[in-house]
Amino acid sequence: MVGTVPKLQVRGLAISYGGKPALSGVNLEIRENEIFGIIGPANAGKTSFLKSINRMDDFTVGMKVEGSILFEGKDVRDWRNVYALRQRIGVVFPLPVGLPLGIYDNVALAPRLSGIRRRSQLDDIVERCLTRAALWDEVKDRLNSLGSLLSGGQQQRLTIARALSQSPEILMLDEFSIAVDPVTTMRIEDVLRELRQELTIILVTNLVQQARRLADRTAFFLDGSCVEVGDTEDLFMGKVQSSSTTDYITGRFG
Amino acid sequence: MFGPAEYNIRNERTERLWRILFLVMTILLIIPVLVILATLIVKGGPALSWEFLFDDPKDGMTKGGIFPALVGTIWLVTVALLVSVPLGVAAALYLSEYAPDNLFTRAINLAIINLAGVPSIVHALFGVGAFVIFFGFGTSILSASLTLAIMTLPVVIVATKESLQAVPYAFREACWSMGATRWQTIRRVVLPNAVSGILTGIILEVSRTTGETAPIMFTGAAFFLPFLPEGIFDQTMALSLHLFVVSTQVPNVPEHLPYGVALVLIAMVLIMNSASIALRIYLRSLKKW
Numbered sequence: 001m002v003g004t005v006p007k008l009q010v011r012g013l014a015i016s017y018g019g020k021p022a023l024s025g026v027n028l029e030i031r032e033n034e035i036f037g038i039i040g041p042a043n044a045g046k047t048s049f050l051k052s053i054n055r056m057d058d059f060t061v062g063m064k065v066e067g068s069i070l071f072e073g074k075d076v077r078d079w080r081n082v083y084a085l086r087q088r089i090g091v092v093f094p095l096p097v098g099l100p101l102g103i104y105d106n107v108a109l110a111p112r113l114s115g116i117r118r119r120s121q122l123d124d125i126v127e128r129c130l131t132r133a134a135l136w137d138e139v140k141d142r143l144n145s146l147g148s149l150l151s152g153g154q155q156q157r158l159t160i161a162r163a164l165s166q167s168p169e170i171l172m173l174d175e176f177s178i179a180v181d182p183v184t185t186m187r188i189e190d191v192l193r194e195l196r197q198e199l200t201i202i203l204v205t206n207l208v209q210q211a212r213r214l215a216d217r218t219a220f221f222l223d224g225s226c227v228e229v230g231d232t233e234d235l236f237m238g239k240v241q242s243s244s245t246t247d248y249i250t251g252r253f254g
Numbered sequence: 255m256f257g258p259a260e261y262n263i264r265n266e267r268t269e270r271l272w273r274i275l276f277l278v279m280t281i282l283l284i285i286p287v288l289v290i291l292a293t294l295i296v297k298g299g300p301a302l303s304w305e306f307l308f309d310d311p312k313d314g315m316t317k318g319g320i321f322p323a324l325v326g327t328i329w330l331v332t333v334a335l336l337v338s339v340p341l342g343v344a345a346a347l348y349l350s351e352y353a354p355d356n357l358f359t360r361a362i363n364l365a366i367i368n369l370a371g372v373p374s375i376v377h378a379l380f381g382v383g384a385f386v387i388f389f390g391f392g393t394s395i396l397s398a399s400l401t402l403a404i405m406t407l408p409v410v411i412v413a414t415k416e417s418l419q420a421v422p423y424a425f426r427e428a429c430w431s432m433g434a435t436r437w438q439t440i441r442r443v444v445l446p447n448a449v450s451g452i453l454t455g456i457i458l459e460v461s462r463t464t465g466e467t468a469p470i471m472f473t474g475a476a477f478f479l480p481f482l483p484e485g486i487f488d489q490t491m492a493l494s495l496h497l498f499v500v501s502t503q504v505p506n507v508p509e510h511l512p513y514g515v516a517l518v519l520i521a522m523v524l525i526m527n528s529a530s531i532a533l534r535i536y537l538r539s540l541k542k543w
Contacts, residue, residue, distance in 0.1 A: 056431065
């Protein structure tokens with residue numbers, strides 16, 4: 001089921017903020033239809049890595065990215081239109097951000113921005129995305145109430161629905177469970193397992209066991225560099241190149 | 255055993271003392287406002303009548319009404335707003351949403367703050383030099399309003415910028431990450447949530463514009479002009495200048511007349527403020543996070 005075609009190829013990636021390096025020397029491949037886990041302690045450069053992929057550095061003051069990130073063979077920085085790139089790479093942030101709009105409008109925002117006006121088409125997208133994010137049943141009777149008034153867990157699923165609204169090919173999640181209760185976390189994990197059929201998922205997580213449950217392959221980031229990448233099972237079975245990986249996985253630090 | 259300790263009682267006493275102190279200060283502040291209002295109502299109230307509001311001044315401005323000045327002030331404020339609100343909001347949007355953090359941006363910010371500190375008489379002289387003479391608008395509503403607009407721009411810019419920055423950055427990031435452009439993000443998410451703050455800035459501007467005398471004195475406001483302006487290139491009377499004139503420049507003015515003018519001026523500001531505050535409360539009730 002897991003393809004072998006690289007969806008993303010990262011070569012010699014280095015990221016710095018105002019001259020201060022945050023991440024360097026990252027070389028890895030992310031394959032189509034896999035869940036690619038990234039684990040590591042705080043300040044390892046995980047979030048910066050995600051930001052560089054959808055070129056949030058364009059809008060982030062002082063952030064500098066070097067090296068290459070090939071998305072289907074083409075460097076993301078060669079995309080003339082960064083907005084088109086971001087439509088194909090969805091992101092979910094650590095803290096749920098329900099925009100102060102109705103639930104319906106939250107999900108319909110991106111399709112509307114890209115020019116979809118027909119109500120029936122928007123209805124379809126909204127229902128499909130909310131269903132896939134396992135939120136539809138809870139909100140279908142109050143689609144006009146405010147997204148920002150939902151509970152934290154619901155808002156996070158709303159965020160996922162929103163990220164799915166443009167049918168991205170890659171979905172990046174940055175520690176999505178940080179503000180979410182365990183039950184919702186499990187529901188979202190089920191959602192991600194299903195989504196894997198259709199898209200590629202990059203999962204940054206601070207829960208080592210979550211990576212184990214979900215990720216096909218996992219990368220371990222530490223102090224601004226990528227220590228190693230391997231099949232998740234291998235890493236957890238102790239087949240590692242660096243002892244710090246095992247130390248982190250088994251909870252000896254981090 | 256579980257009763258309050260000595261220091262608990264002492265703390266409570268100090269707490270009460272501070273509260274009373276702050277309350278007294280606040281009341282002291284309100285007193286001058288109340289005294290002014292009361293004086294105006296008592297002394298100016300008898301002057302008020304339909305004729306006073308809707309008649310021309312007569313007999314060397316010692317009798318009659320203030321209609322041309324009232325209309326003139328509305329003209330001046332409206333034109334000034336039409337200029338300064340779009341300009342100010344646009345500048346604030348640039349500074350808050352687009353501008354990179356560099357020397358140029360910082361210089362602009364500094365200039366805006368300094369502009370706010372320029373005395374109004376200096377603005378007036380600038381208005382004479384720039385609009386009346388250089389652009390050749392003459393002494394007219396346009397020149398006066400432009401001068402007023404420039405004087406109040408910093409208020410609009412700063413208020414707008416602050417309310418834009420009060421919108422959580424996460425909202426912007428969420429929008430950008432979906433492929434929204436900066437403008438789409440501003441239009442759909444940032445502006446709708448900043449409107450109430452922007453309105454506050456405009457309220458402040460309206461109040462200040464209505465009352466200012468110096469900037470319009472040399473640029474467009476007339477001493478006595480018993481007919482209504484027909485366009486922005488006409489001169490006009492204005493309430494603030496009229497108040498100055500009838501209080502100091504004209505002999506034999508009955509006492510109630512300047513008080514009446516002042517009362518109308520203050521009432522205008524209060525009415526506009528209340529309307530804007532009501533609108534702001536309504537808009538804030540729509541605010542959603």
